[in-house]
Amino acid sequence: MEKLPVRCFKFLSSLKLSIIVIAFMIVLAVPATIIPQHYPTEFYPAQYGSGSGSLILMLGYDHYFSSPLFMIVIAFFGVNLFACSWLRLIRQLKRGRGWYFGPDIIHFGLLVLIAGALITYAGRQEAVVFLSPGECLPLPGGTLLCIDELHSETWADGRPKDWITRGQLIPPEGQGERKDFEITVNGPLRVAGMALYQNQYRRDENGEGYETGLLMTYDPGKTVFLVALGLITAGVCTAFFQKRRGL
Amino acid sequence: MILDICAYSLSALTVLLFGISLFRSSRGIVRAAASAAFLAAALLAAHLVERSLHIRFVALTGTFESLIFYSMVILLLTGLYALRKRRPASNTLAFFSSFTAIGLLLIATSPLVSGTVKPPVPALRSAWLLLHVSFSFIGEAFFVFAFIAALMMLTASRGEKRGVYQAMTYKAVLLGYPFFTLGALIFGAVWAEAAWGSFWSWDPKETWALITWLVYSLYLHVRLAWPARQRLAAWIVVAGFLCTLFTFFGVNYLLGGLHSYQ
Numbered sequence: 001m002e003k004l005p006v007r008c009f010k011f012l013s014s015l016k017l018s019i020i021v022i023a024f025m026i027v028l029a030v031p032a033t034i035i036p037q038h039y040p041t042e043f044y045p046a047q048y049g050s051g052s053g054s055l056i057l058m059l060g061y062d063h064y065f066s067s068p069l070f071m072i073v074i075a076f077f078g079v080n081l082f083a084c085s086w087l088r089l090i091r092q093l094k095r096g097r098g099w100y101f102g103p104d105i106i107h108f109g110l111l112v113l114i115a116g117a118l119i120t121y122a123g124r125q126e127a128v129v130f131l132s133p134g135e136c137l138p139l140p141g142g143t144l145l146c147i148d149e150l151h152s153e154t155w156a157d158g159r160p161k162d163w164i165t166r167g168q169l170i171p172p173e174g175q176g177e178r179k180d181f182e183i184t185v186n187g188p189l190r191v192a193g194m195a196l197y198q199n200q201y202r203r204d205e206n207g208e209g210y211e212t213g214l215l216m217t218y219d220p221g222k223t224v225f226l227v228a229l230g231l232i233t234a235g236v237c238t239a240f241f242q243k244r245r246g247l
Numbered sequence: 248m249i250l251d252i253c254a255y256s257l258s259a260l261t262v263l264l265f266g267i268s269l270f271r272s273s274r275g276i277v278r279a280a281a282s283a284a285f286l287a288a289a290l291l292a293a294h295l296v297e298r299s300l301h302i303r304f305v306a307l308t309g310t311f312e313s314l315i316f317y318s319m320v321i322l323l324l325t326g327l328y329a330l331r332k333r334r335p336a337s338n339t340l341a342f343f344s345s346f347t348a349i350g351l352l353l354i355a356t357s358p359l360v361s362g363t364v365k366p367p368v369p370a371l372r373s374a375w376l377l378l379h380v381s382f383s384f385i386g387e388a389f390f391v392f393a394f395i396a397a398l399m400m401l402t403a404s405r406g407e408k409r410g411v412y413q414a415m416t417y418k419a420v421l422l423g424y425p426f427f428t429l430g431a432l433i434f435g436a437v438w439a440e441a442a443w444g445s446f447w448s449w450d451p452k453e454t455w456a457l458i459t460w461l462v463y464s465l466y467l468h469v470r471l472a473w474p475a476r477q478r479l480a481a482w483i484v485v486a487g488f489l490c491t492l493f494t495f496f497g498v499n500y501l502l503g504g505l506h507s508y509q
Contacts, residue, residue: 015472022465033451065449155366162369185369197444215444236425
């Protein structure tokens with residue numbers, strides 16, 4: 001009879017557990033796409049009845065993807081991924097040749113993705129700031145983001161084409177020169193460890209001019225997430241080319 | 248308009264010829280069917296180019312254009328597949344895949360979808376979006392083949408035929424999986440961050456794309472863990488394809504979210 005830690009590791013690294021976890025991830029995610037997320041608590045009993053509404057709230061389906069239930073599923077997913085990857089690595093080191101390692105890169109990428117997502121979940125901050133031409137916003141580190149002009153482009157049929165915010169980044173005195181910047185939809189400005197996105201464009205309070213709504217985000221997990229995406233891409237391509245001969 | 252009519256006619260001819268090849272398997276008929284498929288795909292590509300020139304942006308940002316692209320890729324792959332593989336099972340697969348392509352074209356021209364040429368709104372003006380859409384649909388085109396092969400496997404009467412269809416299913420998923428992963432998840436996430444400030448928002452469309460990816464991942468793991476459970480694996484592929492349809496159509500028309508440009 002094997003010792004308990006060995007049996008536990010075998011279970012946690014098993015393909016069977018992988019299948020069970022993936023199946024649970026699928027089945028549990030479906031209701032979260034149908035039940036509206038992040039509505040006020042009173043919405044759910046009103047919409048679904050007191051019984052179903054209470055069940056939704058109890059299981060955390062009003063905010064499923066940050067609920068304890070989802071975290072448990074992800075924890076099992078992460079542990080299983082880690083254990084599987086470790087076991088595959090040990091087996092490969094013992095064997096020494098013919099390593100189909102594409103899936104291992106994908107698995108590692110997924111682990112990094114979970115880490116990046118957790119860092120983001122714990123530390124991401126965002127806010128929308130409205131600025132008019134001539135106004136400035138102080139950024140971390142003392143740099144000023146000053147708006148010079150706002151520009152709205154339209155297609156020939158009048159539909160919006162782009163909204164553009166132009167201005168200057170003014171560093172603290174003696175710490176460099178001014179730099180021009182332009183923020184468009186799909187063209188954010190990345191500065192001072194943050195990112196600023198063209199989020200809104202509207203008439204100002206006076207109704208005479210326009211103001212830009214910039215979404216400012218600070219995301220400590222972004223770099224880790226990007227590395228994860230790169231690893232998954234590399235893993236998928238590697239797996240494909242390694243299997244290509246059989247196709 | 249002329250391009251549409253010619254493309255649809257050639258698609259119908261493709262279906263007809265592959266249909267004939269089911270009863271009279273001749274190299275000439277298969278070549279003719281493949282040629283019709285290639286020509287239909289070329290005309291659909293030309294249609295997209297025409298729309299792109301009109302709006303001065305790559306025309307791949309709306310449901311109509313996505314369906315045209317999807318059909319185009321299916322027809323292209325159908326032609327390539329039919330020419331490369333020379334067996335009756337391949338002709339059956341080609342018949343049903345070209346039938347799927349024409350079905351998608353019929354949906355594109357139905358009242359459900361607006362075919363009006365419209366330049367894209369600001370959020371859609373992105374190279375990442377184009378990569379996201381194109382790679383996703385190339386992956387899903389392979390999943391069409393996998394779906395048909397899985398159904399053929401489930402309905403096959405003889406063991407050796409089941410083995411052939413099972414192999415076809417696996418190869419199609421192996422080919423589609425990287426494209427779908429890159430398109431639906433990777434490029435989609437990069438585009439979302441640039442457009443909306445977050446790689447992933449658990450928007451219903453994003454979540455259903457992830458569900459679809461998980462279903463195909465489940466298939467690969469089930470196949471590895473239980474090679475004898477071919478029927479289970481085939482049903483998972485069927486479910487995966489239904490998920491792709493729900494991701495594309497169901498989410499747009501039944502659920503809300505960032506992706507609903509309705």
